[in-house]
Amino acid sequence: MELNLSNTVQLITIISFTAGLIKFLIVKPLQTAITALKEAITEMKDMLFRLDQDQKGMDKRLVAVEESAKSAHKRLDGMGVH
Structure with missing residues (x-):
């Protein structure tokens, strides 16, 4: 195949x-x-x-x-309740 201007233009086209x-x-x-995945990852990071x-x-x-339960147990133990 001879390479001339016409063939070159056709090839470029x-x-x-x-x-x-x-x-x-x-x-x-x-x-x-990729854009949708990026948005989904951002939402997951926020979540x-x-x-x-x-x-x-x-x-x-x-x-x-x-702490409250521990305090209550101490009070109960102090009353002699088991």
Whole structure:
């Protein structure tokens, strides 16, 4: 095949069309999926942060309940109640 200006233009046109088609059929859907995954991960991180905060709050409340129960047991033991 002889390479001349006409053949070169045709070849560039075919390559450009193929690149555009690949971008439309493969790259764009992948970018959309990656963006959706990024948003889902951000939401999960936020949810985990809130759960961690809730857990810390429950831990503090549990310590207070345990201290109260310990105090109540001491009072009961002091009264001689078993």
